[in-house]
Amino acid sequence: MLLIATTGATDVWAKIFKEEAKDMAVHVWPDCPDPAAVEWVAAWKPPSGVFEKLPNLKGIFSLGAGVDALLSRDDLPNVPLVRIVDGGMAAQMAEYALYGILHVHRSFDVLRRQQIRAEWRDPGIADPEALRVGILGLGALGGGVIERLRPFGFSLKGWSRSAKQVDGVDCFHGLDQLPNFLGQVDVLVILIPLTDETRGLISRERLALLPKGASIINLARGPIIDEGALIRRLDTGDIRFALLDVFEVEPLSPKSPLWHHERVIVTPHSSAATLPRPAVRQILGGIADLKNGKTPAGLVNRSRGY
Numbered sequence: 136m137l138l139i140a141t142t143g144a145t146d147v148w149a150k151i152f153k154e155e156a157k158d159m160a161v162h163v164w165p166d167c168p169d170p171a172a173v174e175w176v177a178a179w180k181p182p183s184g185v186f187e188k189l190p191n192l193k194g195i196f197s198l199g200a201g202v203d204a205l206l207s208r209d210d211l212p213n214v215p216l217v218r219i220v221d222g223g224m225a226a227q228m229a230e231y232a233l234y235g236i237l238h239v240h241r242s243f244d245v246l247r248r249q250q251i252r253a254e255w256r257d258p259g260i261a262d263p264e265a266l267r268v269g270i271l272g273l274g275a276l277g278g279g280v281i282e283r284l285r286p287f288g289f290s291l292k293g294w295s296r297s298a299k300q301v302d303g304v305d306c307f308h309g310l311d312q313l314p315n316f317l318g319q320v321d322v323l324v325i326l327i328p329l330t331d332e333t334r335g336l337i338s339r340e341r342l343a344l345l346p347k348g349a350s351i352i353n354l355a356r357g358p359i360i361d362e363g364a365l366i367r368r369l370d371t372g373d374i375r376f377a378l379l380d381v382f383e384v385e386p387l388s389p390k391s392p393l394w395h396h397e398r399v400i401v402t403p404h405s406s407a408a409t410l411p412r413p414a415v416r417q418i419l420g421g422i423a424d425l426k427n428g429k430t431p432a433g434l435v436n437r438s439r440g441y
């Protein structure tokens with residue numbers, strides 16, 4: 136039996152699971168006639184107390200790419216935890232990142248400020264090869280963004296926790312190489328998961344390593360950046376522009392200066408959403424892998440946090 140425990144769209148998830156897994160009993164919490172029969176849970180911010188009622192649980196599948204909310208729970212059972220590797224999100228995040236990058240490359244941020252002042256002045260168009268785009272995180276989502284950026288001719292750089300090689304990308308890895316990476320980036324696109332190691336990774340000191348006039352696009356998690364330090368550098372113009380989808384506290388407080396900052400675009404954690412059908416198929420494939428003693432794609436290493 137599979138149990139769906141999520142905060143929204145339960146009818147959609149249940150319908151697709153039942154269509155894709157006709158031989159499996161599927162229920163939606165709290166409608167669970169036999170908790171002892173539940174072997175698998177598909178979850179996104181499940182209610183408190185769900186897991187302790189499931190004595191024969193064999194695996195938990197996150198309905199999203201992030202698992203930080205699950206890993207922070209005190210009641211998380213010691214069973215395999217699997218995250219969605221893509222679920223249609225890579226293409227959506229690439230669209231979002233590309234919008235932000237083109238916003239900078241074509242000087243729409245400058246043009247917007249000029250419009251407010253009724254100022255008619257052509258800022259010119261730069262050579263795309265001169266724009267150094269840095270992808271912080273070279274996993275499935277970061278790789279998907281890179282593939283969609285290639286045709287535009289930007290200079291691509293990437294940073295990851297461990298060494299990776301990506302064709303056409305100048306790659307850096309580890310904390311020792313992070314300062315060198317940041318010092319060569321005009322637009323920083325953040326796509327790393329939130330873990331104990333990445334919380335506060337883009338600190339006040341590391342923000343200062345970015346070239347003056349650099350821009351930031353954050354599609355990952357808010358606590359990766361020191362939000363107060365970012366605001367101060369936006370105020371001085373050291374950071375030219377920020378496209379922010381995630382924040383230290385969500386929803387973003389109406390009192391936050393980010394809402395009305397002339398150098399910021401705020402979006403409500405909406406850069407990408409898991410597409411149910413590909414996600415369901417990936418989860419069912421993961422269940423089959425676990426049943427057959429194989430390692431499913433997206434299996435979480437709890438010590439790393441992703």
